[in-house]
Amino acid sequence: MGVPLLEMRNITKMFPGVVALSEVNLTVDQGEIHLLLGENGAGKSTMIKTIIGINKPEGGEMFWLGQPMKINSLDDAYELGISVIYQELSNIPCLSIVENMYLGFEKRKSGFIDWKEQRACAKKALERVGLSDIDVDMPMEKLGMGQRQLVEIARAIDRNAKLIIMDEPTSSLSRKEIDFLMDLMLELNSEGVSILFITHKLDEAKRVGDRVTVLRNGQNSGETLQVKDVTEDDIIQMMVGRTLEEKYPKRKDVKIGKEVLRCEGLCADKFDEVSFSVRSGEMLGVFGLVGAGRTEVMRALFGADALADGKIYLEEKEVIMKHPRDAIKQGVVLITENRKEEGLILIHDVVENGTLVTLEKFKRKGGLLDNKKRREMVQKHGEALNLRPLQPDKQSLNFSGGNQQKIVIMKWLLSGAKVFIFDEPTKGVDVGAKVEIYNIMNQLLEDGAAIIMVSSEMDEILGMSDRVMVMYEGKEMGIVENDGSVGQEEILTLATGGTL
Numbered sequence: 001m002g003v004p005l006l007e008m009r010n011i012t013k014m015f016p017g018v019v020a021l022s023e024v025n026l027t028v029d030q031g032e033i034h035l036l037l038g039e040n041g042a043g044k045s046t047m048i049k050t051i052i053g054i055n056k057p058e059g060g061e062m063f064w065l066g067q068p069m070k071i072n073s074l075d076d077a078y079e080l081g082i083s084v085i086y087q088e089l090s091n092i093p094c095l096s097i098v099e100n101m102y103l104g105f106e107k108r109k110s111g112f113i114d115w116k117e118q119r120a121c122a123k124k125a126l127e128r129v130g131l132s133d134i135d136v137d138m139p140m141e142k143l144g145m146g147q148r149q150l151v152e153i154a155r156a157i158d159r160n161a162k163l164i165i166m167d168e169p170t171s172s173l174s175r176k177e178i179d180f181l182m183d184l185m186l187e188l189n190s191e192g193v194s195i196l197f198i199t200h201k202l203d204e205a206k207r208v209g210d211r212v213t214v215l216r217n218g219q220n221s222g223e224t225l226q227v228k229d230v231t232e233d234d235i236i237q238m239m240v241g242r243t244l245e246e247k248y249p250k251r252k253d254v255k256i257g258k259e260v261l262r263c264e265g266l267c268a269d270k271f272d273e274v275s276f277s278v279r280s281g282e283m284l285g286v287f288g289l290v291g292a293g294r295t296e297v298m299r300a301l302f303g304a305d306a307l308a309d310g311k312i313y314l315e316e317k318e319v320i321m322k323h324p325r326d327a328i329k330q331g332v333v334l335i336t337e338n339r340k341e342e343g344l345i346l347i348h349d350v351v352e353n354g355t356l357v358t359l360e361k362f363k364r365k366g367g368l369l370d371n372k373k374r375r376e377m378v379q380k381h382g383e384a385l386n387l388r389p390l391q392p393d394k395q396s397l398n399f400s401g402g403n404q405q406k407i408v409i410m411k412w413l414l415s416g417a418k419v420f421i422f423d424e425p426t427k428g429v430d431v432g433a434k435v436e437i438y439n440i441m442n443q444l445l446e447d448g449a450a451i452i453m454v455s456s457e458m459d460e461i462l463g464m465s466d467r468v469m470v471m472y473e474g475k476e477m478g479i480v481e482n483d484g485s486v487g488q489e490e491i492l493t494l495a496t497g498g499t500l
């Protein structure tokens with residue numbers, strides 16, 4: 001194996017009130033896929049930012065191919081051959097694919113941008129990620145989340161990276177795209193590229209990883225191990241310090257009651273004739289591959305996008321959702337998949353974000369806000385959601401990705417709605433926190449709410465839903481009872497346009 005490609009020794013990084021990394025060690029060998037795992041807030045992203053020079057550690061040493069690593073900026077990282085594919089997409093939506101791919105690293109000829117060369121190289125790299133038919137001059141915003149992610153991967157391939165750091169690259173991809181990416185990772189790896197792979201999906205991790213380093217509360221949790229020598233349960237034990245009894249906790253005292261919401265023949269640009277209903281105490285799972293139109297239906301139902309046709313009934317009365325305000329007023333809320341753009345005001349703290357849609361509840365006589373009560377509520381829900389760190393005054397942008405998701409969930413939990421639409425609720429959330437979110441959903445159902453859960457995770461859909469609506473290319477392919485009579489195969493058949 002020779003000298004390690006990257007060696008991080010005793011890295012310590014502090015932020016106000018938090019020791020994000022404490023004497024952490026990480027070694028990535030040449031030509032290996034190394035897993036960096038840990039709960040939300042364990043310090044994985046902080047470690048990556050340290051590797052690429054964004055964070056300056058307070059202590060520790062870094063080596064690249066055995067030599068002390070001088071890294072002061074992202075440019076130094078690229079120079080060495082390190083590319084990062086971030087958890088949250090970092091491209092600029094209004095720029096074209098090719099502009100995004102070479103932003104800050106333009107190919108030049110006689111001082112001018114060499115568009116011909118850029119387009120040719122972009123096309124070649126995009127072919128490798130399965131996007132051979134795509135027009136490289138198309139604006140990024142025209143692509144779905146999954147495709148945008150693949151463009152980022154193409155950019156790393158184009159830069160001939162020696163180390164590709166992938167921070168949850170699969171969280172926005174469909175099953176097919178994930179399989180494609182896993183194969184691509186193995187292929188790149190066989191060509192000698194090292195990959196540092198961060199994921200919360202342990203099955204994927206096990207599928208491709210050679211060795212695994214686990215972080216827990218900013219420290220190494222045990223030694224780095226060979227992936228073939230550990231089970232998923234061993235990894236969970238290292239991550240959370242205990243084994244999880246149930247991945248999908250059972251609902252105890254839930255009675256499915258009357259229909260709360262019914263949608264008939266919903267139509268818009270991206271979907272056609274979608275009809276479904278959900279009852280009190282019931283979870284309707286909505287499954288489909290990326291681009292199936294699930295999020296679009298939910299956004300229209302919530303009044304965030306316009307409907308061309310169709311009717312919505314709430315407790316048997318027809319309602320019009322022209323604006324999210326209308327939906328919230330009627331007790332229908334959407335917990336968006338896109339937390340950074342739509343879920344949170346990142347510069348605001350947890351109290352402000354957590355109580356943003358429920359300010360009315362905290363108004364005192366005279367109209368002033370009861371900030372003490374706001375803080376107490378946020379503290380209470382933060383504890384229930386295991387928000388880490390539990391610092392209500394901390395700016396949301398300084399929370400780890402998974403913990404930001406918990407703040408978004410908190411915001412809507414406080415609203416006391418009748419219908420909760422969760423769009424990919426556990427995206428980027430660690431195994432332990434997933435169970436916490438499922439427990440909260442179960443509690444909502446016990447309290448009589450209705451839940452619609454859009455998810456690309458088949459296990460999650462089958463583990464949590466009472467019924468499953470399957471969509472394909474904007475069409476509703478069927479609604480099935482999740483009572484064991486249908487399984488993964490049947491649902492996938494519907495999701496790929498087939499019939500049962």
Ligand SMILES: Nc1ncnc2c1ncn2[C@@H]1O[C@H](COP(=O)(O)OP(=O)(O)OP(=O)(O)O)[C@@H](O)[C@H]1O
Nearest residue numbers: 015020040041042043044045046398399400401402
């Ligand atoms: N700029 C910052 N200012 C203050 N605290 C920060 C900052 N960046 C990270 N932290 C804190 O450092 C800790 C580690 O966060 P980090 O983002 O590295 O976690 P993570 O393991 O990547 O989690 P996730 O899986 O949720 O993405 C957290 O407590 C986080 O709140």
